[in-house]
Amino acid sequence: MARRGRPKAGEEAAHRDAVISAAFDELVAKGYEKTTMLDIAKRAGASKETLYNWFTNKEGLFSALIKYQADTTITRIKVALQDNTDPRTTLIDFAHNLLRILLSEPSLSLNRAAMTSVDLAAILLKHGRHATGSIVENYLERLAEQGYLKISSPESAFQLLYGLILQDWQIRVLLGETPPSEDLLSQHAERAVDLFFSLAKG
Amino acid sequence: MARRGRPKAGEEAAHRDAVISAAFDELVAKGYEKTTMLDIAKRAGASKETLYNWFTNKEGLFSALIKYQADTTITRIKVALQDNTDPRTTLIDFAHNLLRILLSEPSLSLNRAAMTSVDLAAILLKHGRHATGSIVENYLERLAEQGYLKISSPESAFQLLYGLILQDWQIRVLLGETPPSEDLLSQHAERAVDLFFSLAKG
DNA sequence: GTTAAACCGTACTAGTAGGTACGTTTAAAG
DNA sequence: CTTTAAACGTACCTACTAGTACGGTTTAAC
Structure with missing residues (x-):
């Protein structure tokens, strides 16, 4: 999942879903307050900056x-x-x-x-x-x-x-x-x- | 409410109620996460250390x-x-x-x-x-x-x-x-x- | 090719709050 | 009168996390 550099065409949607899914997993496991943006990013193979680019904030x-x-x-x-x-x-x-x-x-x-x-x-x-x-x-x-x-x-x-x-x-x-x-x-x-x-x- | 030093006899219960009441006020106003022990202590005229002595932790x-x-x-x-x-x-x-x-x-x-x-x-x-x-x-x-x-x-x-x-x-x-x-x-x-x-x- | 967009990884900033320690003050206890 | 328990206030430590910045990398676009 961890890709470096500009994504291949058509990969964006899957990547976004991976982030959503990772966020769900973290949320269920730890609850909202204890879920950190970094944990989500790591689990999704994304970077924190990308999360902020896509979703503005937590x-x-x-x-x-x-x-x-x-x-x-x-x-x-x-x-x-x-x-x-x-x-x-x-x-x-x-x-x-x-x-x-x-x-x-x-x-x-x-x-x-x-x-x-x-x-x-x-x-x-x-x-x-x-x-x-x-x-x-x-x-x-x-x-x-x-x-x-x-x-x-x-x-x-x-x-x-x-x-x-x-x-x-x-x-x-x-x-x-x-x-x-x-x-x-x-x-x-x-x-x-x-x-x-x-x-x-x- | 703010008394300094050892409390007069019979004052403890009222003081404890003041803390409970202050905690309710803060909780209703700010919610659990944003309510700090210090805020509660200040509102109740108590010290943070007293809160921890009485209630162990948040x-x-x-x-x-x-x-x-x-x-x-x-x-x-x-x-x-x-x-x-x-x-x-x-x-x-x-x-x-x-x-x-x-x-x-x-x-x-x-x-x-x-x-x-x-x-x-x-x-x-x-x-x-x-x-x-x-x-x-x-x-x-x-x-x-x-x-x-x-x-x-x-x-x-x-x-x-x-x-x-x-x-x-x-x-x-x-x-x-x-x-x-x-x-x-x-x-x-x-x-x-x-x-x-x-x-x-x- | 060359440029530029999107992304990763790491490092950094800044603010905050839980919890502890300590010196001081007051009043109960004897 | 002396001792001691309980409390105040302040300062401090520690840990953590949202959010930012930046340099390096990969691919799309032309």
Whole structure:
């Protein structure tokens, strides 16, 4: 990975990804404060100066991480919601994905990092919670129009669904509790969606 | 507050409280990383060496903060649950208190601080979430025995209640969103408890 | 070829904060 | 009255890290 001199054509994107990936690894291993720009550079086979050229500063680099993770999250959620089977299965799939993502180490580390900087927090809120929120709200609104749900507003419906799915798992795991197993997660997703329907089906 | 020399008898407790209070103020104002021991000492009219004598190190001081806040929280929750009116009113009172506490600046700042240290996180988890959890679970179990609820386990019942009450408010406010108004909070508490009963009443 | 951009590696700057040491002061203890 | 514990204030040490500067190197571009 360590190349010296001007990069060959077409190599830039891969190199940038290597930096992002290295930053994730360091972040998960050490946390935001103890992750240094030098460590990231070394792991990526890049130089510190390059990191600063590309991302301006440490916050800039980590805001790029947030956006990167948010993009893959959004993609996965959109895929889950495009399932054309019944709404129950679709929502269970969504719930399962949401739990898996939000309880994954990269997401947790990113959330912890965001707590230490108002700017990072704002970016995470915008690209994370609010971005997925509006997508799911659209979906719920469609369900309501089709008569599957009776809801007062898409926002409050999504908040309810979110609460039923996540309960206090995220905050507990953020504080160091070990996350539930895959099996428990999928059981929980199913139960949460069923509760949601029993509350929102009118 | 700034006394020099050996303290007069009976002054120690007040002085210790002054340090705790100063630490809270600094924490809320600047966040954990940017709060220095010197700042706290100055605000409390104490010396840095005294802080280290009393609390060993920075983490020790903040773990004292966590325990202090947890104690007052537990007290308030116990009071709310001792109400001998009907269960619905009691739980709404509890829900309202929980929301107010968890969305208050001191609690938020403490949670953000705990995210940066596994040790602090463990303490917060134990004295915060788990301590209140077991109290409320006991209460819910009593309700179940009295026939007010049909629940599979107190743990899962409390988790459900918690999810209905808090939804994603805590994580959103932790990330910088402005918390809902008092009015919204109490409306929300009522709605959450009603949903809980409609799900858990069998 | 020659130029110039992008990059690596190393060294350097500067600021900061946790933690310690010490001399001084006050009041409790006896 | 003397001794001693507890505390203040200041100065100090140590370690670390974000960010900058620069010289050397490789490749694209022309």
